[in-house]
Structure formats: structure tokens, C-alpha cells
Amino acid sequence: MDPIITARVEAIKQLAHGLSNRVAVMDRAFNVVYANEAAWAVDEKQDCDQHHAKCYETFAQRTDPCGTCPAITLFGTPEVQCVSCSGNGDGTACGMHQAFPLRDQHGTVASILVLFDSASNTKRRTLSPDRSTIPVTDRLGDLIGRSPIMQQLFDMTRLVADSSSTVLIQGESGTGKELLARTVHTLSSRRDRPFVVVDCGALPETLLESELFGHVRGAFTGAVTNKRGLFEEADGGTIFLDEIADTTPTFQAKLLRVLQEGEIKPVGGTRAMKIHTRVISASNKDLAELVKAKTFRQDLYYRLAVLPLYLPALRERREDIPLLVQHFVTASCARHHQPARKIAESTMRALRDAPWPGNVRELQHYIERAVVTTAGPWLGCEDLVSGDIENEDESLRSASREAVAQAERIRIVDALQ
Known part of the structure; x- marks a missing residue:
């Protein structure tokens, strides 16, 4: 096995051992490279050789690969970072929830890491095509987002x-x-x-x-x-x-x-x-x-x-922009002792459709500047709404570059002391 794949599988073994969540790794031939105890336990027959098991035999009780398994997308499309499965006739009778690529030393997707629904959800799917709702959280630590990615x-x-x-x-x-x-x-x-x-x-x-x-x-x-x-x-x-x-x-x-x-x-x-x-x-x-x-x-x-x-670029998760905007507006108003601001629907659309080449950091700085420079209860983003966001004042850019350079000079001097 490729050395980097071997190292990743070993790390996954350490992580998944003892978890109640079902975790497995499979290769391009549908072989189960690794599965934790919870994943093996869902196989009610318990009669397959774990050293020569196929994922569809073990987790879906089939004799051939599952229909159009979404995980195969990861093998055929290298730029895809993850697939999320709906479980409605698309090859997810095994209870697959998400799958992530594991790349070898050449950058090729050689195996995939699979996260399954709980065993109870998988058994429930055999009785009904409807899938139980997966809880969604707006944030994890300081990260914010409700998008699938x-x-x-x-x-x-x-x-x-x-x-x-x-x-x-x-x-x-x-x-x-x-x-x-x-x-x-x-x-x-x-x-x-x-x-x-x-x-x-x-x-x-x-x-x-x-x-x-x-x-x-x-x-x-x-x-x-x-x-x-x-x-x-x-x-x-x-x-x-x-x-x-x-x-x-x-x-x-x-x-x-x-x-x-x-x-x-x-x-x-x-x-x-x-x-x-x-x-x-x-x-x-x-x-x-x-x-x-x-x-x-x-x-x-x-x-x-x-x-x-x-970490996806902001353009890959535009549905998160309204959530991020509300968070940054609230935080900026509090930091600058400003009253709460409202955001017009047209402004929010413009914010969502803007290119944001600087990603979340650029959005955060833009919102903070809008809070500081806007008077009244409504957040002003006229340059954005008019499509002039890329024509910002060059003096602001120069000041930003000089601030970064000065910070780096100070850091180097401090390190020498």
C-alpha cells in the first residue's frame, strides 16, 4: 500500500477505535481496507471475511456494487473534496452519509474515508425511503456555516x-x-x-x-x-x-x-x-x-x-454569506460601540453575489468598514451594490500594505531581542 495512504489509514484507526459512529475506508475495488467495530456490527449476518470484504456485501448486504454510489465521484473527479449522500435510491442503502478522498503520494485518490449514518438510521431506511433529519449547527468553534460543504x-x-x-x-x-x-x-x-x-x-x-x-x-x-x-x-x-x-x-x-x-x-x-x-x-x-x-x-x-x-473558498459556499454578514455586523457594531444596523435585501443580495477573492477575511473587513463609515440604521454598501467594489480607494490599499510591512518589521526586531 502507498506509504501516505498507510499512514492515513493508521491515523483513522486510532481515531475511529471505540467510536459509536460507523467509519470505514475502502479502495477503488470496493474492498474494505478498514472499518471500526461499529461499522462491522451493522452486518447482521456476520459471516463475511473481514480481510476480503467488499463494502457492498458488508454494509448493504448486496452481491454487486450499489447502483450509482456517490462515493465513486471521488475516484473520477480529483478536484472534489467530499460527497454528501441523500440516501434516496442513489446507492446509499449502506447508510453512507459522507465520503472524503484519501490521496496517495502521486496525488491520486486511491481510497476514500466513509462516514455512515448510525446503525439505527440504516435499519430504519430499510422500512422507509425517508431519511431522518441530520442535525445542522451554525458553527463549530469560531467557524461559521450551514452549507453542506x-x-x-x-x-x-x-x-x-x-x-x-x-x-x-x-x-x-x-x-x-x-x-x-x-x-x-x-x-x-x-x-x-x-x-x-x-x-x-x-x-x-x-x-x-x-x-x-x-x-x-x-x-x-x-x-x-x-x-x-x-x-x-x-x-x-x-x-x-x-x-x-x-x-x-x-x-x-x-x-x-x-x-x-x-x-x-x-x-x-x-x-x-x-x-x-x-x-x-x-x-x-x-x-x-x-x-x-x-x-x-x-x-x-x-x-x-x-x-x-x-477549507472551501467563500465562492464555494455562498449560502453562508448572509449568516457571516449578520455575525460580522453584530461583532463590528459592538466593537465600535455603534448601534445595531439593518441590512436591506438588495444589499444582502449584492453581498452574496460579490466575488470576494479575499474570501471570509475580505468580507469581514468590508463589513467592518461599512459599519464605521455608515450613518443611520441601515448598513451602507453603495460601492458594492453599484458593482464598484473592485475600485476601492487605493490609499486604503496602500495603508493596509504598509501596516502589514510595519508589523512584520516589528516582529523581526522582537525576535532578534
Whole structure:
């Protein structure tokens, strides 16, 4: 079996063992690569060889594949991140609820992770074609959304939270990767331990190594005292490595050793120390493509991407925009001590239809500016309604760029002290 698939299946085994939820992994030939106890228990016949079981035999009591199984979409359409199943004559007699792709070292979908409805729901489906309502929540941690793709993400996030395996979060800039990482940490058994954030793209290689691993006195010019690294500060908790794709090959090799050995060595030091820190990394670039281009280490990718999560762009979940807008308006009014604002239907339509290339972050900043600059009870978004959102004042953009640059300069100076 492909090494990255093997690692992911092992991580899924740890996560799913003892769960009442039914979880399974199947390959392209419909073979059950893994199923937890709850999934096997639904097979009332209990007479199939678990080592040579087909998913349709085990979970749907059929002798041939289920009709048009929606999970097959994942094998034929690589860009699809998840399928959600309705269970009405579309091949989901097995009780499949959602399925997620598991990609091998070449980026090919080699297997899929399947989450089933409860056993009771599956048995009920045999009596009636109607499916019981699946509860929907508006938020998970600081993440907000009722769209199917966000509900799928919520399910996966709950599943991976209690593991100690590495998590790789991928998504465009502004989608909320740090919020998702914090949510994984908050839902995990490490919630009372530190959550440490590192922006790998904001620091040069030598400074990044010192920040993460620490240094001993005299390791380099200016190292007048010993300094603990962020890995050590996060011991027992979670370290979030943002923009991991921006790291150099030299740093990637050192990070790989940390993940392999579970220990760090301060810059200039001779003794390694064991750490028990969970690593969550994130990138707005496709690491699998960078591996193919040989600009990112393949072996490090295996280590980082044991449990992958994908954050959709805002354009992929436009139905969530009204919910997000209401949340941002309420929060902005409270933060700026402004009275509550109303939103006209035409304004909400314009907000929903806007392109939002900066995703949720751009929407949040736009709403905050509208709250501050609008007088009266109604939220003003005239530039958006008139289609001029892309023609914002260049001075605002310049000020934003300068603020980011200044923040980076301050961070570098602080790190050198």
C-alpha cells in the first residue's frame, strides 16, 4: 500500500477505535481496507471475511456494487473534496452519509474515508425511503456555516480533533485556516495546553529555526542568553505552522527530523530534548503540486498530511454569506460601540453575489468598514451594490500594505531581542 495512504489509514484507526459512529475506508475495488467495530456490527449476518470484504456485501448486504454510489465521484473527479449522500435510491442503502478522498503520494485518490449514518438510521431506511433529519449547527468553534460543504468540514474536524497525528489544512488565503487549527486544538484533549502560532513565511530561515527550536548562548552574534523555542513552549499542546510551503529545503529537512524523532535540538546546542507537541500546518498552495515540482520535500509532505482538511473558498459556499454578514455586523457594531444596523435585501443580495477573492477575511473587513463609515440604521454598501467594489480607494490599499510591512518589521526586531 502507498506509504501516505498507510499512514492515513493508521491515523483513522486510532481515531475511529471505540467510536459509536460507523467509519470505514475502502479502495477503488470496493474492498474494505478498514472499518471500526461499529461499522462491522451493522452486518447482521456476520459471516463475511473481514480481510476480503467488499463494502457492498458488508454494509448493504448486496452481491454487486450499489447502483450509482456517490462515493465513486471521488475516484473520477480529483478536484472534489467530499460527497454528501441523500440516501434516496442513489446507492446509499449502506447508510453512507459522507465520503472524503484519501490521496496517495502521486496525488491520486486511491481510497476514500466513509462516514455512515448510525446503525439505527440504516435499519430504519430499510422500512422507509425517508431519511431522518441530520442535525445542522451554525458553527463549530469560531467557524461559521450551514452549507453542506461546511457541515462536512465540521464532521471531519470533530473526527480528527482527538488524534495526535499531524493535520494539514489547505485553502485559499482568507478562508480561516488559523481558525480551523484553533478549533481542532479546542476540541482536542490538548485544549488546556498551549496553542502556538508560527507564520513560517514571515521570518527568514535562520530566524525561523531559532524561533522554533530555540538557541543556546553564543550560538550566533546576539545570542547572549539561552532561549526556549516555540516547540518547547507548545509542549503538550499544539503548534500551528502557517504558510509551510514558504519554508526552505534546509528548514524542511530539520522539521522532518523533528517529526520523525519527536525531539528538537536548539541552535548551537548538542543535546536533543523530547517534545510531545501536535503539529498542524497550513498552506494556501497545493503541496501535492509542489512535491511534483520538487519544491517541497515529498517525505515531509507524508509526515504533515496524515490528516488533511480542506477549507472551501467563500465562492464555494455562498449560502453562508448572509449568516457571516449578520455575525460580522453584530461583532463590528459592538466593537465600535455603534448601534445595531439593518441590512436591506438588495444589499444582502449584492453581498452574496460579490466575488470576494479575499474570501471570509475580505468580507469581514468590508463589513467592518461599512459599519464605521455608515450613518443611520441601515448598513451602507453603495460601492458594492453599484458593482464598484473592485475600485476601492487605493490609499486604503496602500495603508493596509504598509501596516502589514510595519508589523512584520516589528516582529523581526522582537525576535532578534
